[in-house]
Amino acid sequence: MARAVTPKRKAITTALAWAAGLVIFFPILWTILTSFKTEAQAISDPPVFLFFDWTLENYGIVQERSDYMRFLWNSVVISLGSTLLGVAIAVPAAWSMAFVPSKRTKDILLWMLSTKMLPAVGVLYPIYLLFIRFGLLDSRAGLVVVIMLINLPIIVWMLYTYFREIPGEILEAARMDGATLKEEILYVLTPMAVPGIASTVLLNVILAWNEAFWTLNLTAAKAAPLTAFIASYSSPEGLFYAKLSAASTMAIAPILVLGWFSQKQLVRGLTFGAVK
């Protein structure tokens, strides 16, 4: 039975939760605020918080200098493409691992995860040479494949965890009713695992959106996504913090909005099966 929660206790918990949230969100908030300052206000000491002359000048300059829509479109294609392709491969893989495990399933899962332990730069040259050979440099298709491969272990792991929560007997029943393997996965398993799949998709879209090693190193002018857009405003010789903040705000805005609207789904998916 749940303990009675006193109003005082509730207030403290709420205040603590808000404080923690604010601390985590503060760097993003500061970036957004800085994007509305002049360059001089951006570096002023002591820093100005809310009371300054708000200006849209930085957004104007960024808009004038860069083709934001092209970077945005590349980000959308790469993050969605890689995630959907990854899910299409991971659903059958996770199904076999969850429902027909073999002696080596655990080892395979661990081995898949171990690929995430290698620093990306270690395989930069082999991948770069492969990309030259296949003509994939500076192409969205190439990036979709690479980002998918990088995130695939996470997708498989997440789906595997969700699938394990689904009783195998339900699938057995479907088989008894004459469902083929394809029908079993598509019409029985997938609908039951929708919250899990949805949160996997969301998390991986965010991961792919923020991926900044491969997207910078394998692109030039055509396929460069928003990570390259931000990198073009960073400078060790010159104080362009306000413009950099404006570019960052523009780059994170779409994913921030997506995260905001889907947070319920995300939390539900991430805690799926946590309470039995």
Add this chain to the structure above:
Amino acid sequence: MYAKHALRAAMACFLTVAGIAQADVITIATVNNGDMIRMQGLTSDFTEKTGHQVEWVTLEENVLRQRVTTDITTRGGQFDIMTIGMYETPIWGANGWLVPLDDLPAAYDADDILPAMRDGLSHDGTLYAAPFYGESSMIMYRTDLFKQAGLTMPEAPTWDFVAEAARQLTDKDNEVYGICLRGKAGWGENMAFLTAMGNSFGARWFDEDWKAQFDSDAWKETLSFYLDLMNDAGPPGASNNGFNENLSLFQQGKCAMWIDATVAASFVTNPADSTVADHVGFALAPDDGKGKRGNWLWAWALGIPAGTQKEAAAKAFIEWATSKDYLALVAEKEGWANVPPGTRASLYANPEYEKVPFAAMTLKSIETADPLHPTVDPVPYVGVQFVAIPEFAGIATEVGQEFSAALAGQQSADEALQKAQALTTDAMEAAGY
């Protein structure tokens, strides 16, 4: 018969015209700084003149370096022009990775390029990248604070004068510090400054047999002088300060002196960003009476990777962007103060440009830096604030971390120098020197 000839002639004419009119799209990788961004804005002038289109890839300096290095070593062919610095150019030129620029037309007037810039961007006398903008380092100081204290900054001060003035001008209660210098670790951050400073104290990275020299008295003197000065007269937390942090401090009136890139002069004298714009004077970087000054030399230059399919268009762009006409074009559209500095002698002979307050001192600073003979004692390497060998960036960043830790008070100058000597010796041995 005649008809056949006429047809051939017509065909030849057509092909020639088609050849001239063939328009390429070239891809240029560049860094994010004011001069480069201005160039992007003026690209339409190049397209009008030649018909070639330009696609820009602008990246932060360190990201760009990794990106173009990957591409050129694998012959990825992603870029037709790369913006590279004085560090990469001689190394890449020696490796045959860059198209030599020794056939530029007479109208381009390659002899007009400042000799220090030419030397730093050449290998064995062949130019491999054309300088787009060049810089040295110099002292920027607050004329009002100097006047109040009854001090006069000589045009060519010594380190002793600078240190004494810095200590005298420090007013920690009012957050005014005598001198702001780089402390953040990195081969292009604190080590650029300290290597150049070391040159003026008679220090050098290697002797003629490529043996590390951090156990020398000259390095001990350099580092001790720097640490004492920064502890007495530098801002708090200086071990985290790079160019941008010091620029910010100087613009807010917290530094009486700042020794850094000449390009900073245009920032600190700009009233829109700087609170001290009207009170900034310039002087040569200090010396220690040994015949070398503590200033560096750097250029961002445009080079063509060997193997590009669009070499002709790329060369046409370099001729346009680093020409005298381009300087005039920027002057006309944005004013003389915004012209990319430090590349051509003719710019400094221009009476209009002489009116720019920092022009003369920038030129003098560049002229006092000699990339071929950077140190008091002879060295086997090229480069003023760096050593133009591929291993340098990695080694110097590690040495920079030791020196930065010494500035933060985590270790003594002797400890930092011992570690620097050991790690440099190890790395050079491993590299086969």
